[in-house]
Each structure stands twice: as structure tokens, then as C-alpha cells.
Amino acid sequence: MAGGKGERFWPLSNETRPKQLLSLIDNRSMLQLTMDRIISLIPPKNIVIVAGDNLRQPILEHCPELSEENILCEPFGRNTCLAIGYTAINLRRRDPEAIMVVLSADHLIQPVNKLVNVIKAGTKVASENSKLITIGIVPTRAETGYGYIELSDDHWDADGITVYHVAAFNEKPRPSVAQQYYLDRRHLWNSGMFIWSVKAILEALEKHMPEMYELLLEYEAHIGKSDEEEACVSLYREAEPISIDYAVLEEADNVLVLKADFIWDDIGSWMALQRFMEADGDNNICVGQVAAMDSYENTLYNVNGGLVAVLGVSDLVVARVGEIVMVAHKTKLDRLKDFLATMSEKEELKKFL
Secondary structure: OOOOOOHHHOOOOOOOOOHHHOOOOOOOOHHHHHHHHHOOOOOHHHOOEEEEHHHHHHHHHHOOOOOHHHEEEEOOOOHHHHHHHHHHHHHHHHOOOOEEEEOOOOEEEEOHHHHHHHHHHHHHHHHHOOOEEEEEEOOOOOOOOOOEEEEEEEEEEEOOEEEEEEEEEEOOOOHHHHHHHHHHOOEEEEEEEEEEEHHHHHHHHHHHOHHHHHHHHHHHOOOOOOOHHHHHHHHHHHOOOOOHHHHHHOOOOOEEEEEEOOEEEEOOOHHHHHHHOOOOOOOOEEEOOEEEEOOEOOEEEEOOOOOEEEEOOEOEEEEEEOOEEEEEEHHHHHHHHHHHHHHHOOHHHHHHO
16 A cells, blocks of 8 residues: 555655655665565565555656556545455456455565565465454554554464454553553554455455445446546545544454564654664754754754754754755644645645645
């Protein structure tokens, strides 16, 4: 899944240069790194990228090993449930027995071999059982920004990977609850990575999202025909925008979780940089030409030349990208999307989004 605008990384990320096409943690883009992780297990011909139509050409430029057939374009974003259903219905036409490995193009994962081992175990389980499988990460801190998966007592081993039945999904907790989850060893971070057969996920959509499933069947009848694009637009206009977690996983009784102990991070916002970039002596994250004095705990990001200079400030994100300088307090970054929505209402500011 490589859709979205990456608004929480604005102004570095925007509509034409979204987060997944940026080189944030390496000299390769987030999408390229995601492909690198799975290429030993899944050949390029079996990789499907789901993204907005405006990203078709940039994705092909980023990933020359792919072709038009590898990309499924969404007319506009409608959350993860529809993106997954749209992909599944297309894959059913190609191979009704296909196993889907659903990954996001904005994750940090190390080491890669541990992810590959988890995927191998998950695909084996998915091929033998009509289960919905998610990958859970052993927490390394009391994180309030992630959802959690509560483990049941029922578990077994699959090629060295522990598999649990899911007891419950818990949304982003308040700090005291996050601390409890971190310590009790019964909760894993919900990574948003999934493994299941095409048949299993479509059966789940039929059961838990019947209206969306009917719309997918209507669209399926037009795949490969001259009016497929029009049918896809109709599908996206009529289907409910909802996450796969809310729509299916929290409702289904056949959900398993694979316990993964690799390093994982959702590179979702400016705050993520401080978790994997080396800070200076004053705990500032500095990228590009910057100067700081009597300033602490800042993220200073400067591209395209020039200088970012700060004096006597703390807990700020200062990002200079082209014509835009953004200054935000770290405690207010959760309102960045709202800020951009307000900017979009002003005609003279739209060109900066």
C-alpha cells in the first residue's frame, strides 16, 4: 500500500512528492526499501502497488523492475479496507488461490531476514487455513501512538514463529495504559501488516462488509473491459471509507497474530526522525545546513540549500523545503493535517500543499 499524501511530513511531503517516495532513512525511497525487503521471497511479477493515479509514473520511475501491470491505481483514497478489497478482487481474477502479503510503504524494519522468516511462516499458515493473519511487534517502549493487539493464551509454533489467536484489538492508549501494555507481555504493537488468502479476505468482507463486497462484485464484472476505469470510480464513490481494522479484524473470530521481534517503526511523522536519527549533544536532530545555540530537543531539517538557524528554542520542528519554512511545536504536530486543511481553503496557499 503506497497511497496517501504523507501530510504529517509536510512540507517535505506533498501531493506530488508523498512520503513513500522520499529517502528518509536511506539513500533509497521508502517504497524502494519496502520492495528490497521482499524481493528475495516475492518476484517482481507478483508485486502489486496500490496508490493514487497521480503516482503511477513516479512509482514506475522509482521501481524500474515494475511495469504498468504491477500498479493498481485508486481514483482517490478511501482508507485501507477498500484498498485491500480492490486489490483482492483483482488478484482473484489473476489467481483465485493467491496468498496476499499486505505491507505499507512507510515502515522501518530491521533486520530484513527476520521479516522474511515471519512472512514465510505466515504464508504457510494462510495457505493451510482460512485465517486472517496480522503481524504484531514486541513493544520496545510505552507507545501511545500505535494500536495494540491483545494475545490469547492459545498459541503454537510455525517454523520458529509463535502464532497466537487474537483476544482483542485495542486502540491508541493513554500513557498509563500504554505502560501497562508494555510491561504485561500480553500486548503487541499492531503493525498494519497482514497475510491471508484472497479467498479468506473476500469471505471476511462478504460477512462483515456486505455492501462493500457487493460493490466489489459489481466492479469485478468490468475488469479488463473498456469501462473498467469508470466502474472503479463508481466503486470508490459508493464504498464506505473505513480501515481494515475497524471493518473486519475487530469483528472477525478467525484472526491470528504472528509475534515478531524485529525492529519496526511507522515512519509516520516528523516525530519519528528522533527515534532513528543520531542527535547532537543538545539532542537536536539536524539534517542539512543548520546552526543552533542554546537550543534543545529540536528537529531541524533543511533541504535545497540556505541555512536554518535557531537560538534559544526547544521542542520545535523547523523544516525548510524550497519556498516553505514550517515551524511547529512538537506537542502540536498532531494538528498538522488540520492546519493543512485550513490552508487548502485559501486559494493563494494551495500551491504550497
